[in-house]
Amino acid sequence: MRKTRKTTSAAQAPLLGPRALNRATLGRQLLLRRSRLSAEAAIEHLVGLQAQNVKPPYFALAARLDGFAPERLSALMADRAVVRIVTMRSTLHTHTADDCLTLRPLVQPARDRELTVFRAKLPGVDLDRLAALARDLVEAEPRTMKQLREALSAKWPDADPQALAIAARCKLPLVQVTPRGLWGRSGQVALTTAEHWLGRPAEPAPAPEAAVLRYLAAFGPASVKDMQTWAGLTRLREAFERLRPRLVTFRDGDGVELFDLPDAPRPDPDTPAPPRFLPEFDNLLLSHADRGRVVPPEYRGRTWQGNQAYATLLVDGFLAGVWKLDADALVVEPFGRLDAERRREVTAEGERLLRVMYGRSSPYGVRFGTVLR
Structure with a gap:
């Protein structure tokens, strides 16, 4: 504490x-x-x-x-x-x-x-x-x-x-x-x-x-x-x-x-937060002494293994998994179960990210799999 x-x-x-x-x-x-x-x-x-x-x-x-x-x-x-x-x-x-x-x-x-x-x-x-x-x-x-x-x-x-x-x-x-x-x-x-x-x-x-x-x-x-x-x-x-x-x-x-x-935005807690793919070491996860505003207690420490930091996935505004670019896919590993609608939203956001970074001829697709070893 x-x-x-x-x-x-x-x-x-x-x-x-x-x-x-x-x-x-x-x-x-x-x-x-x-x-x-x-x-x-x-x-x-x-x-x-x-x-x-x-x-x-x-x-x-x-x-x-x-x-x-x-x-x-x-x-x-x-x-x-x-x-x-x-x-x-x-x-x-x-x-x-x-x-x-x-x-x-x-x-x-x-x-x-x-x-x-x-x-x-x-x-x-x-x-x-x-x-x-x-x-x-x-x-x-x-x-x-x-x-x-x-x-x-x-x-x-x-x-x-x-x-x-x-x-x-x-x-x-x-x-x-x-x-x-x-x-x-x-x-x-x-x-x-x-x-x-x-x-x-x-x-x-x-x-x-x-x-x-x-x-x-x-x-x-x-x-x-x-x-x-x-x-x-x-x-x-x-x-x-x-x-x-x-x-x-x-x-x-x-x-x-x-x-x-005084005039900074403080949105309603029920404001929708779409999925977001963040890189390893993103400022969002490293800039507070208490990371509970982004990292649920059950997922603390899940984005690191030894000296290895993983890129992270936000769902509903909170840490919900990790991801990586593999040989031919953006691989997503959720920490918990995502229902069908959430999976569609995550997939769509991943596809958008690939278009932005690599163009419409991107060699990558999006799939759910294993990132952590």
Whole structure:
């Protein structure tokens, strides 16, 4: 059971049950009704997309946008309007160029904490000097992590090579240059600084209050701990308290205080939620301390096996199964029984996804089968 401070005001605040939280979050995440936003505007609204692998951001937008085509996101990457960079939770995200230059400074304290884990493996290493040398290397030409390890090891032979490269990534805002991330092309990971790639300097980190407002617009209603989970940051309560006069509050079934924007959509809990196919690591499942608004208790942990994350299926707004692209089919494995109407809806949504991503000549069909092993 979560331990979260309960205040008198929280105890008196209106209750939001799991379905109310689910519909509100799906609405903010563009998953109740597909949006006509451009890919770039959607990425900005969602404050980035989780992007450990190349394809998930494409599938994330396909689930959320009406009229999306993967070539549109690919073009944004080629034009440097969006980039791939480590930000939230020390994981790779796709961000707009503007957000890249501000959100990375916002989460720098988390990168500094990450660096302390490796400090013992860096005897005699001046981290500021390492950052300056690494910057010179990657701005002279994009470097792979292997090339960065080798170059830095030549300067500090007694240090752990992997720790040297990670230190450079923690100290510098390193972006993955194209063709990495392009649809149908991609390539190996090569890095340079965000400032060099985008041709302009980093900007000051936004005030924590501004970040809170953007988080609530995309993920609310939410608790302080929810946002800290999303950002990988700590000590955000003061920012929420400063904003309290501008926000509305609710409580969940455990009495945890939830904050929200006064005019943000909070749809009726009975609002229909069509099936949606989400990629592995989708923001929807990773951006709250309590995932009960999307993940039923009986399905907790079902989307992971070891280090393997599975793409997920939503039915009626909640996690209901996993899926994968096999040799000739989009294979769907529901966690429970789907009646005939639900199966038709899931099949239709899968067929739509395949048309969006691969065109009408897609080699894939949709079938129900086994994904988890």
